[in-house]
Amino acid sequence: MCKGVNKVSSSFRGRAFDRQQRILTYVRSEGRAVVSDIADLFSISPATLRRDLRALEAQRLIARSYGVFYPTDIGRFETPVEHRRKAKTEERLVIAEAAVAMMVDVDTVFLDEGALPEDLVGPMRRLQRMTVVTRSLTIAAELNRLTDHDVIMVGGRLRPKTMGTVDRWATGMLAELNVDLAFMGTNGVSLDRGLTTPDPAVAQAKTAALQAARQTVLVCEHTKFGVASFAKFADIEQLTYVITGKQLSRATAQRYGASGPKVLRV
Known part of the structure; x- marks a missing residue:
């Protein structure tokens, strides 16, 4: 039996x-x-x-x-960016507005590849002219179409899945730049594994962008917390700010804030 x-x-x-x-x-x-x-x-x-x-x-x-x-973008899986665009939420729009509010009186910014960084482009029309550096072909095109900001497109191999550039051309160019603020996206962020992404080449480019910035801001939906993807590109303490939704609990925000960055729930 x-x-x-x-x-x-x-x-x-x-x-x-x-x-x-x-x-x-x-x-x-x-x-x-x-x-x-x-x-x-x-x-x-x-x-x-x-x-x-x-x-x-x-x-x-x-x-x-x-x-x-x-x-979730766990391991080597990566959600295609077109799916992320279709999944635009109120949380993402509020995060984008809070991020753009940080750009007032800033001369140079870096915008990471990804659907949430793309959400910043529309609100950036209200800002005074600045220089925007990006690895995202989509963001560069939208900035050129919607704003009068000076756009610097980082060169390199283009990844069709995200329309972002990677490899030594991208990292080499970023190593020669200095920007006031870098607005970074991530596929996952956790206390023990830091900030992660499915592709090691993307991780290298993201690390180079972080190193080029005087201050760094992670724009991140609450669903990304506690998720670890394949390749690490930064520790939490390397961030200056984290902007996320109020859907993230206060207790969780405090735990991440204890590592160094100021966590803003908007």
């Missing part, structure tokens, strides 16, 4: 794993998922779906925010 129970249990766990992997694949392909959509698509009971989502959350493969689930 014990052997039979073990077989049934093993089979059940196998089915649950396969189902959870299908759910994860769907969330990653769409960039976001509403609970009701997943239940209808996979014909899963609410109780089973809740168990599967809790299991994926526990592994930090997905993050939940107000009933919507987002993939």
